[in-house]
Amino acid sequence: MAYAVELRNISKRFPGVVANRDVSMKVRGGSVHALVGENGAGKSTVMKILYGMQQPDSGEILIDDQQVAFRKPADAIAAGVGMVHQHFMLADNFTVLENVILGYEPTKRGVINVAEARKKILEMSAAYGLDVNPDALVEDLGVGQRQRVEILKVLYRGARILIFDEPTAVLVPQEVDELFGALHGLREDGLTVIFISHKLDEVLRVADDVTVVRAGSTVAEVKASDVTAKQLAELMVGSELPSPEIHGTPRRELITLSLKNVTVPSPSGARDLISDVSFELHAGEVVGIAGVEGNGQSELIEAILGLRKYRGEVLFKGESLDRFSVAHRRDLGIGFIPEDRQRQALLMASPLWENRILGHQRGKPVMNGYVIDKKSTMTDTISIMEEFDVRAPGPDTLALALSGGNQQKFIVGREMRGDPSLLLASHPARGVDVGAQADIWNELRRAREKGMAIVMISADLEELIGMSDRLLVMLRGKITATLDPKTTTPESLGSAMTGAA
Numbered sequence: 001m002a003y004a005v006e007l008r009n010i011s012k013r014f015p016g017v018v019a020n021r022d023v024s025m026k027v028r029g030g031s032v033h034a035l036v037g038e039n040g041a042g043k044s045t046v047m048k049i050l051y052g053m054q055q056p057d058s059g060e061i062l063i064d065d066q067q068v069a070f071r072k073p074a075d076a077i078a079a080g081v082g083m084v085h086q087h088f089m090l091a092d093n094f095t096v097l098e099n100v101i102l103g104y105e106p107t108k109r110g111v112i113n114v115a116e117a118r119k120k121i122l123e124m125s126a127a128y129g130l131d132v133n134p135d136a137l138v139e140d141l142g143v144g145q146r147q148r149v150e151i152l153k154v155l156y157r158g159a160r161i162l163i164f165d166e167p168t169a170v171l172v173p174q175e176v177d178e179l180f181g182a183l184h185g186l187r188e189d190g191l192t193v194i195f196i197s198h199k200l201d202e203v204l205r206v207a208d209d210v211t212v213v214r215a216g217s218t219v220a221e222v223k224a225s226d227v228t229a230k231q232l233a234e235l236m237v238g239s240e241l242p243s244p245e246i247h248g249t250p251r252r253e254l255i256t257l258s259l260k261n262v263t264v265p266s267p268s269g270a271r272d273l274i275s276d277v278s279f280e281l282h283a284g285e286v287v288g289i290a291g292v293e294g295n296g297q298s299e300l301i302e303a304i305l306g307l308r309k310y311r312g313e314v315l316f317k318g319e320s321l322d323r324f325s326v327a328h329r330r331d332l333g334i335g336f337i338p339e340d341r342q343r344q345a346l347l348m349a350s351p352l353w354e355n356r357i358l359g360h361q362r363g364k365p366v367m368n369g370y371v372i373d374k375k376s377t378m379t380d381t382i383s384i385m386e387e388f389d390v391r392a393p394g395p396d397t398l399a400l401a402l403s404g405g406n407q408q409k410f411i412v413g414r415e416m417r418g419d420p421s422l423l424l425a426s427h428p429a430r431g432v433d434v435g436a437q438a439d440i441w442n443e444l445r446r447a448r449e450k451g452m453a454i455v456m457i458s459a460d461l462e463e464l465i466g467m468s469d470r471l472l473v474m475l476r477g478k479i480t481a482t483l484d485p486k487t488t489t490p491e492s493l494g495s496a497m498t499g500a501a
């Protein structure tokens with residue numbers, strides 16, 4: 001069988017790192033082929049090699065069964081290979097048309113034939129649903145449209161094999177759908193698409209075949225229809241996925257938190273967002289609050305923290321919190337992982353050590369009397385980074401420079417600092433990679449075993465069931481069911497959440 005692209009044992013090292021070690025893949029002509037792997041697995045490097053941007057140390061590249069050696073991208077383009085980069089490489093102050101034809105201008109008696117170029121661009125746009133105005137300035141375009149210009153540019157150069165490096169990372173869902181439509185259109189016309197991604201649901205939606213790389217090497221090549229997202233994820237990380245689970249009953253007799261008939265009126269007072277919620281939580285116990293988003297779970301956490309006015313009583317270790325400010329409640333030993341980490345938990349443009357202070361601007365290690373103790377804050381930030389495996393160059397690194405998983409581990413670390421007796425955790429592992437998720441679950445388990453009481457909200461029902469000692473279901477502001485996680489399935493919990501059971 002003929003392959004559009006065949007890579008045989010591509011290896012490439014950079015000073016101090018092996019980026020590719022025997023990467024092999026076979027890409028069928030007229031297919032969408034996904035290349036998946038964790039960050040740093042070597043995906044971009046091997047595709048840069050295929051595109052002639054980098055030279056392999058060893059290995060072979062075949063295009064349509066012919067061995068090739070590309071010294072520069074122009075060689076790859078001449079052989080019909082094009083690349084749509086992860087970071088766009090367009091000239092901002094040029095029009096779409098100028099960018100597309102740049103370096104490949106069609107001429108007619110020595111003059112650039114703009115009419116010819118425009119016609120071709122409009123034809124390609126229409127054929128693949130890549131709608132852009134050829135006369136728009138690139139600087140005026142949004143990212144989705146810039147990406148279309150990149151694709152048109154590659155097609156204009158006659159590519160039959162198109163490489164996309166994480167094309168969906170910059171797109172909104174609507175644009176992702178449009179891009180996938182275009183990719184399938186290209187495939188229909190017999191073109192070959194190589195699609196790099198680490199988002200497995202997308203991969204399974206768009207790809208025919210999948211190559212998985214781990215730590216620089218190919219570990220599997222499979223048909224997309226033969227695998228599940230979970231299986232792909234396990235191939236990517238090289239082990240079974242961590243599962244959310246807790247064991248035993250470390251519960252102590254001490255009641256850490258007690259709510260008595262807590263009712264939260266809406267800001268206008270017109271109705272109640274939460275009515276009559278009562279429960280007790282022991283030290284070393286995790287209570288999971290289940291509910292379809294918007295049924296009062298967030299308001300419940302906010303009331304406990306003092307961010308919302310309520311009627312009824314909130315007791316912490318037997319003492320009423322009702323007259324206490326948020327700051328006072330936090331100082332008594334309440335940690336808080338908010339639902340929106342970038343907006344509620346971090347100052348994105350500030351260094352980590354300043355983010356360490358956020359919400360903890362009283363007492364040690366941050367304050368020394370009335371002044372911020374930068375030195376001890378820095379030291380403490382470094383120890384959070386070490387203990388919670390926050391991967392960043394140092395405490396001076398800006399929060400926005402961290403991956404989502406590392407941001408979240410930092411927040412979890414900060415909120416568990418000083419062993420608070422109670423942790424209010426909203427979606428503690430949402431939107432992070434599997435490694436960070438496992439780390440966060442481990443920290444929660446450890447804290448529970450040491451006697452921390454945890455109130456957890458999560459939209460991930462497996463997480464909620466696996467990590468909780470007890471489940472409370474909220475529906476329209478009321479607790480409508482108390483369930484034992486040991487006998488609850490995601491399906492039965494889902495039914496309880498919608499009031500169907």
Ligand SMILES: Nc1ncnc2c1ncn2[C@@H]1O[C@H](COP(=O)(O)OP(=O)(O)O)[C@@H](O)[C@H]1O
Nearest residue numbers: 014017019037038039040041042043044045046
């Ligand atoms: N130009 C380079 N110089 C040094 N190291 C590099 C270079 N490009 C990539 N690497 C390293 O090679 C490894 C693989 O990187 P990359 O191919 O970008 O991975 P992926 O695209 O799968 O995230 C990483 O450890 C990365 O830091």
Ligand SMILES: [Mg+2]
Nearest residue numbers: 043044045165
């Ligand atoms: Mg990459």
